[in-house]
Amino acid sequence: MDLALLEALNTERAARRAAIVVTELGSGRQRLVTPAQVPADPLAGQLAEALRTGRSAMVEHGNERMFLSVQVPAPRLVITGAVHISQALAPMAAMTGLDVVIVDPRSAFATPERFPAVDLRAQWPDEALPSLALDAFTAFAALTHDPKIDDPALEEALRRGCFYVGALGSRKTHAARLERLAGRGLGTEMLARIHAPIGLDIGAATPAEIAVAILAQVVGTLRQRPAARERAA
Structure with a gap:
C-alpha cells in the first residue's frame, strides 16, 4: 500500500x-x-x-x-439512562460486539458498582455527546423517561445520522415526545426514524426481556440496513 x-x-x-x-x-x-x-x-x-x-x-x-x-468503524451503542434495563442491556450488547457508553447525569444511578466495566458518563447529554461524536455506526437508546435528558440526546442522535434511534415509553408518551422534538426543529421524516415504543414487539415485561427486545432490534437494523444509510460523510 x-x-x-x-x-x-x-x-x-x-x-x-x-x-x-x-x-x-x-x-x-x-x-x-x-x-x-x-x-x-x-x-x-x-x-x-x-x-x-x-x-x-x-x-x-x-x-x-x-x-x-x-x-468499518466498530459499531457502538450509546444509552441515556443508567436504569435497570441498561444494567441488562449493557453486557448483552458488549457480547454482540457493540461498544457501550451510558450517559446519565444522575450520579446516584450512574455508578461503577451498578455498571462495572462500562464506559459510564455521569454528565448531561449536551456535555457528554459532543466528545462521543455520534455517527452512522452508532445506535442510540433513550431509556430515562426524563425529557430533560432524553430529548436533547434524541435530537443529537437524529441529526448525526445514527443508524438506530430508539426511545422507551408508551405510544401516548411518544406522541408527546414527538411534539416536543418538532418544537426543536426536527422534521417529520427525521422523527419517523425513532423506534418507539423501543424494541421488537415480543411481549417483553421484565427489564432483561426489554433489553433482549432492544438489542434484537438494534442488531437487525445494523445488519439489514441499506448500504446508502451507511454513508458517514
Whole structure:
C-alpha cells in the first residue's frame, strides 16, 4: 500500500468513516473507495454489499479478480439512562460486539458498582455527546423517561445520522415526545426514524426481556440496513 493511500485510509478511520481498499490481484494496483463514491464506481453492487455486511470479499469484474478490504468503524451503542434495563442491556450488547457508553447525569444511578466495566458518563447529554461524536455506526437508546435528558440526546442522535434511534415509553408518551422534538426543529421524516415504543414487539415485561427486545432490534437494523444509510460523510 503506497503512503498516500495509507494516509487517506487512516484519515477515514480517525473520523469513524467506512472505506474499502480495492486491490487488483493481477496488477497489484490499489484504490480507496468511500461510501459516497460507491454509486459511481464500476463495482458499485459488490461494494455496496460489502459495506452492508462489513465483510471483506473476493470479487470479479470482467476478467479481473479483485479483493475488497472493508474498513468499518466498530459499531457502538450509546444509552441515556443508567436504569435497570441498561444494567441488562449493557453486557448483552458488549457480547454482540457493540461498544457501550451510558450517559446519565444522575450520579446516584450512574455508578461503577451498578455498571462495572462500562464506559459510564455521569454528565448531561449536551456535555457528554459532543466528545462521543455520534455517527452512522452508532445506535442510540433513550431509556430515562426524563425529557430533560432524553430529548436533547434524541435530537443529537437524529441529526448525526445514527443508524438506530430508539426511545422507551408508551405510544401516548411518544406522541408527546414527538411534539416536543418538532418544537426543536426536527422534521417529520427525521422523527419517523425513532423506534418507539423501543424494541421488537415480543411481549417483553421484565427489564432483561426489554433489553433482549432492544438489542434484537438494534442488531437487525445494523445488519439489514441499506448500504446508502451507511454513508458517514
